[in-house]
Amino acid sequence: xxxxxxxxxxxxxxxxxxxxxxxxxxxxxxxxxxxxxxxxxxxxxxxxxxxxxxxxxxxxxxxxxxxxxxxxxxxxxxxxxxxxxxxxxxxxxxxxxxxxxxxxxxxxxxxxxxxxxxxxxxxxxxxxxxxxxxxxxxxxxxxxxxxxxxxxxxxxxxxxxxxxxxxxxxxxxxxxxxxxxxxxxxxxxxxxxxxxxxxxxxxxxxxxxxxxxxxxxxxxxxxxxxxxxxxxxxxxxxxxxxxxxxxxxxxxxxx
Amino acid sequence: xxxxxxxxxxxxxxxxxxxxxxxxxxxxxxxxxxxxxxxxxxxxxxxxxxxxxxxxxxxxxxxxxxxxxxxxxxxxxxxxxxxxxxxxxxxxxxxxxxxxxxxxxxxxxxxxxxxxxxxxxxxxxxxxxxx
Amino acid sequence: xxxxxxxxxxxxxxxxxxxxxxxxxxxxxxxxxxxxxxxxxxxxxxxxxxxxxxxxxxxxxxxxxxxxxxxxxxxxxxxxxxxxxxxxxxxxxxxxxxxxxxxxxxxxxxxxxxxxxxxxxxxxxxxxxxxxxxxxxxxxxxxxxxxxxxxxxxxxxxxxxxxxxxxxxxxxxxxxxxxxxxxxxxxxxxxxxxxxxxxxxxxxxxxxxxxxxxxxxxxxxxxxxxxxxxxxxxxxxxxxxxxxxxxxxxxxxxxxxxxxxxxxxxxxxxxxxxxxxxxxxxxxxxxxxxxxxxxxxxxxxxxxxxxxxxxxxxxxxxxxxxxxxxxxxxxxxxxxxxxxxxxxxxxxxxxxxxxxxxxxxxxxxxxxxxxxxxxxxxxxxxxxxxxxxxxxxxxxxxxxxxxxxxxxxxxxxxxxxxxxxxxxxxxxxxxxxxxxxxxxxxxxxxxxxxxxxxxxxxxxxxxxxxxxxxxxxxxxxxxxxxxxxxxxxxxxxxxxxxxxxxxxxxxxxxxxxxxxxxxxxxxxxxxxxxxxxxxxxxxxxxxxxxxxxxxxxxxxxxxxxxxxxxxxxxxxxxxxxxxxxxxxxxxxxxxxxxx
Numbered sequence: 014x015x016x017x018x019x020x021x022x023x024x025x026x027x028x029x030x031x032x033x034x035x036x037x038x039x040x041x042x043x044x045x046x047x048x049x050x051x052x053x054x055x056x057x058x059x060x061x062x063x064x065x066x067x068x069x070x071x072x073x074x075x076x077x078x079x080x081x082x083x084x085x086x087x088x089x090x091x092x093x094x095x096x097x098x099x100x101x102x103x104x105x106x107x108x109x110x111x112x113x114x115x116x117x118x119x120x121x122x123x124x125x126x127x128x129x130x131x132x133x134x135x136x137x138x139x140x141x142x143x144x145x146x147x148x149x150x151x152x153x154x155x156x157x158x159x160x161x162x163x164x165x166x167x168x169x170x171x172x173x174x175x176x177x178x179x180x181x182x183x184x185x186x187x188x189x190x191x192x193x194x195x196x197x198x199x200x201x202x203x204x205x206x207x208x209x210x211x212x213x214x215x216x217x218x219x220x221x222x223x224x225x226x227x228x229x230x231x232x233x234x235x236x237x238x239x240x241x242x243x244x245x246x247x248x249x250x251x252x253x254x255x256x257x258x259x260x261x262x263x264x265x266x267x268x
Numbered sequence: 269x270x271x272x273x274x275x276x277x278x279x280x281x282x283x284x285x286x287x288x289x290x291x292x293x294x295x296x297x298x299x300x301x302x303x304x305x306x307x308x309x310x311x312x313x314x315x316x317x318x319x320x321x322x323x324x325x326x327x328x329x330x331x332x333x334x335x336x337x338x339x340x341x342x343x344x345x346x347x348x349x350x351x352x353x354x355x356x357x358x359x360x361x362x363x364x365x366x367x368x369x370x371x372x373x374x375x376x377x378x379x380x381x382x383x384x385x386x387x388x389x390x391x392x393x394x395x396x397x398x399x
Numbered sequence: 400x401x402x403x404x405x406x407x408x409x410x411x412x413x414x415x416x417x418x419x420x421x422x423x424x425x426x427x428x429x430x431x432x433x434x435x436x437x438x439x440x441x442x443x444x445x446x447x448x449x450x451x452x453x454x455x456x457x458x459x460x461x462x463x464x465x466x467x468x469x470x471x472x473x474x475x476x477x478x479x480x481x482x483x484x485x486x487x488x489x490x491x492x493x494x495x496x497x498x499x500x501x502x503x504x505x506x507x508x509x510x511x512x513x514x515x516x517x518x519x520x521x522x523x524x525x526x527x528x529x530x531x532x533x534x535x536x537x538x539x540x541x542x543x544x545x546x547x548x549x550x551x552x553x554x555x556x557x558x559x560x561x562x563x564x565x566x567x568x569x570x571x572x573x574x575x576x577x578x579x580x581x582x583x584x585x586x587x588x589x590x591x592x593x594x595x596x597x598x599x600x601x602x603x604x605x606x607x608x609x610x611x612x613x614x615x616x617x618x619x620x621x622x623x624x625x626x627x628x629x630x631x632x633x634x635x636x637x638x639x640x641x642x643x644x645x646x647x648x649x650x651x652x653x654x655x656x657x658x659x660x661x662x663x664x665x666x667x668x669x670x671x672x673x674x675x676x677x678x679x680x681x682x683x684x685x686x687x688x689x690x691x692x693x694x695x696x697x698x699x700x701x702x703x704x705x706x707x708x709x710x711x712x713x714x715x716x717x718x719x720x721x722x723x724x725x726x727x728x729x730x731x732x733x734x735x736x737x738x739x740x741x742x743x744x745x746x747x748x749x750x751x752x753x754x755x756x757x758x759x760x761x762x763x764x765x766x767x768x769x770x771x772x773x774x775x776x777x778x779x780x781x782x783x784x785x786x787x788x789x790x791x792x793x794x795x796x797x798x799x800x801x802x803x804x805x806x807x808x809x810x811x812x813x814x815x816x817x818x819x820x821x822x823x824x825x826x827x828x829x830x831x832x833x834x835x836x837x838x839x840x841x842x843x844x845x846x847x848x849x850x851x852x853x854x855x856x857x858x859x860x861x862x863x864x865x866x867x868x869x870x871x872x873x874x875x876x877x878x879x880x881x882x883x884x885x886x887x888x889x890x891x892x893x894x895x896x897x898x899x900x901x902x903x904x905x906x907x908x909x910x911x912x913x914x915x916x917x918x919x920x921x922x923x924x925x926x927x928x929x930x931x932x933x934x935x936x937x938x939x940x941x942x943x944x945x946x947x948x949x950x951x952x953x954x955x956x957x958x959x960x961x962x963x964x965x966x967x968x969x970x971x972x973x974x975x976x977x978x979x980x981x982x983x984x985x986x987x988x989x990x991x992x993x994x
Contacts, residue, residue: 024900024902025902026900026901026902027900042744043642043643043711043742043743054905054906055854056854059853059854059897059898059906060897060898060900060906062903062904062905063905064442064446065610066442066446066448066609066610066611067446067448067450067451067609067610068609068610068643068645069451069643069645069646069738069742070737070738070741071450071451071534071537071734072442072445072446072447072448072450072451072609073445073446074442074443074446081287081288082288088741105277105280106277107277109580109902109903110900110902110903111903113903115580116443120443120557123548124548127548128545128548129503129504129545129546129548129549130502130503130504130546132502139498139499139502141495141499144494144495144498144499145498146498146501146502146507146514146515147501147502148512148513148514149509149513150369150509150511150512150513151508151509151510151511152369152370153513154506154508154509155371157506158506161506161538161541162534164445164450164537165443165445165541174280174284174285174291177277177279177280177284178279178280178284179279180277190545194504197504199504200504220298221358222290222291222294223294223358224288224290224291224294227290234361236361237361237362237364240358240361240362241361241362241363241364243362244362244363
């Protein structure tokens, strides 16, 4: 069976404006959108540019808009589309070429929230000669595991109107990652991260539209993370207010 | 990191929310505040009328009985129920509850909230019945 | 042309590259030196193929396990073609590296008491594989990437394609890279360079690998005279999804999954892996927990005997998990459920998963000494692109994730120490080499000449490799493949890129990757053809060559690049200082071993 997909093209050193190009190609029940793009590149038009790598929905490269909804190309199957299939680059990011967008701002937001384990004064420092792990119960692991499943594909940023309105908003994935470490029983960096989270461009830009969680291919539920972050941020503010000290917001006891 | 994200897109157009059903429902949720504001204004006017005396109070009661006001307040009731429904669904994601280390299923939390609504409503009708 | 100076340049941002970067940064701190570290990657680091590893990472963990046992499993798993000093170093440093990952936040799966949980894996005598559900590589890669953000001295060049090493008088002096977004060349002058560019699974048509696993770094070193070692050993993972080849982790079998042929029979008992172990009681080194090479070979035998089923166009056998129960499957193997449902519409809780072997891992690679240094001074290699000598003729599952930590760190530390007492070379030398690269690129993209199409050549290459260097090989099939690859290399000289744009020109990248692939494919075919015995993943059907021949072939193959002329092969002695070659046995046959 053949289907037609329309791809929004943009090659800045050839033409200043973007344009639509339609491709007709053979599909079967297992044809993913990524398979279709690869078919186009190899058989129909080798100049089409897009990112891809793992083809199993874990590397996060191949996000595009499919009929206006952000999706991973490798996890979108043409069998699920009857009418028109319109492919565009991810929304809310500057387009570099064809389906390739500039992800730098996303990387900046990720790095800004200190997404790594902070334990400046460990009970036992790591010693390669006598290596010892922290203890963490399955229940403690379960508190953050879901938020550690983010593959950084950026679909949630394309789904978030607040990021579209204000790209300085740290955004769903970055805040979910911050929350992942804040919830980790081994981490003691919450108050350092609060400086980023507890401000307008942090959690408070979110109005819980919730579309980010709908489009997330890994069920991370970033909207939940951001809004749990609001509760934490509010607590932080209250505690700081009572103690009169900005730095006393650390909520987590050694568990 | 030697790249800077100097490129910025123009901000979204005002009608961005008309593009998806999901965004329209979101805007509907946010818009529930408008009939609720009307309801609150009515309540405040009622209290002012109560202080001003019997005539004023009768006027307010008459105003509240007019079909347009009734319709608007019914709308406010529907809006508040819709808002509650959306809020209750979001609640367990914002405040996940754990009992003895195990998280409570979302639908149980949602059901609990509705049970709360029913209890408060019954209490209210009971008080109303005694008055 | 833009030039920047760094102490250490790391090519590749996967697990090994990131671990090397952090290792170098820590080593610099320890030496009290301030060193600039550049990490270049053709994709954003978290896209690297480490992300797709599922099962886990091995280290001696429980009190009843020993370094000797891990050593023995690895040596016999590799059919004695391993560097035993290297394996010894590896097994002794594995545990501390996994603990270090834990201290950096890796979400390892846990036991109820809060200790790290281990699972069984193929070819391992004891359960010693650490895991993070069935997304271990994903969690390790993201933990490393996120941890690397703590180090301002690590400067990332994301989406830079490294075109070539700059080498002068036997020492590496920098790299020449293409910024993919702009098409501009950048020179990075360096005192030490680490290659961490991953494997070459994309030489084959049917594989578990990501599109980026094209062997670029191997080709780069090879073209500068470094030997590619043991390239004939290519691992077929026994359980890939039909059609796509998407990986279904060995952890499925570690948790107790079984393999059935179309008659519902556990056929592995017929291939020296029995007797059959009871359902739900997997036993290490028996049946489904045999090594990957043996399992893939058993599939081939079943296929020949007509006992495989069909899924679409593919011959398949079945991986049955149902007896594990829904709870265990969803808790331990959630990603597998997601993959099977999405890509072949099978729910592992309710149905057996149809699977077939697919090319998975390149055991060979850039030859390094035990300190990860290559024959070019200052050039190091680590991870799948390297042949430090750990895997020999067959890699054991869950050794490679640990490898990229142990040897990534070592390479980083070595590079840092070297950089501390080395000066930069003269910039003019780099510029001269860069200009040659510029000319090559200009010719590739020259719209005024007609030329070969990369798509045709790529398809011909993967077809030749699959039919010539598959699970079982013959003299004739390999000779044909080698001749075909040499023909394709000649045709490649006339290749032409249609896309004239400088911006994000992925067709250009495809062509460059194909050039790398063809060069190393020749090394792989040549090694295979010249190795006239059967060992590990290299199995011949030819008369008199169906068994291991230690007298003539207990040797590493080394292939040397000769430009346009045919590559040359040498043999190199193997380090067998601790354990003399013995029969490699699994199931009951392996019971009497000291192993």
